[in-house]
Amino acid sequence: MSQTKGVVRRSELTDAPQRAESLDAYKVCRKGDIVFNKMKIRSGAMGVAHEDGLVTYHYEVMRPRQGMDPRYIVHLMKSSWFTSELIARERGISAGGEHGGIRTTEVPFTVLRTIDVLLPEIDEQRAIAGYLDRETSRIDTLIEEQQRLIEMLRERRAAVIASTLAKLSDAMTRLKYVSTIQTGVTLSGAGDSADAEWPYLRVANVQVGYVDLGMIKTVRIPSERAVRSMLQRGDVLMTEGGDIDKLGRGALWHGDLPNMLHQNHIFAVRPNESLDSEFLVYWLDGPVARAYFRTTAKQTTNLAATNKWTVGNLPIALPPIEDQRGAVAALDEQTAAIGSLIAETERFIELARERRAALITAAVTGQIDVREAA
Incomplete structure (x- = not known):
């Protein structure tokens, strides 16, 4: 495999006028080239180009040499064996800047060149590629059907929430008038070893609807500083940045671990006696809040962000x-069955993807005789 080199101008691909911005960072791909997203290669974001075109700097382009079937190479790169080789070589980079604090990874072409592979003869490559094209297509169709089911279930859940919230009093206020919004601790180095060590929640810990306690990190800071960012049971956690469809959604802190702090990229909303925490979580998932955060978010290429002022000005209904x-109890009952169905379907998709990965790995490593399996 060899990388496409050199800058190819837009005029070489089309009669349309040149665009004003520079195209120096773009790469050309020709029909039959292998294209992959170097930041999402582990998730299988790759394929064979069906026509000539341009790709951005997020992508790498490889042109197979004679005697190589590009479809086989793509399947090989999606195998568990190849993925394990990538994990050992990938490098971390920052994404999201001040709003997300998100670490991601990338695998440029120079990394792929360090992985040695044994390639069968071209006829066998084509046979394996044809077999995997057929079998993975069946699995992909099944996964797509299940994903559509999940979307329908989520739409049903959203409709249930919207309907219940619409029946409440239309008296509105702003979130800042019925809660305090606490900012988190700003991390800077390992801290002073003389200070106490505190657990804290990162952006990765705060998911839509729940807090993931699978991996908790600690920080050393003075006690007087820690107390300003310490969580209380009933706080509603919201991330400052992330995907636009998740921005502004809340997760309830149940006080599972004592003395827990939160990072500065997470807001802790603490309702007063007039606002129920669980009601706030449902409100954040309702149509008013969703529309509000969509229209007020600061959007970048990959992420959206909000701030304390915007969160505080969220319109919120305030019935008795x-x-x-009562609305929380009704919604808990109505959404429980939908949530169970979504979880079951997501597990089915996970198993189907595992089956797909295992099938690809078995085929490209010679564990399956595709002539017998055909």
């Missing part, structure tokens, strides 16, 4: 506390 709790 008894009505809020």
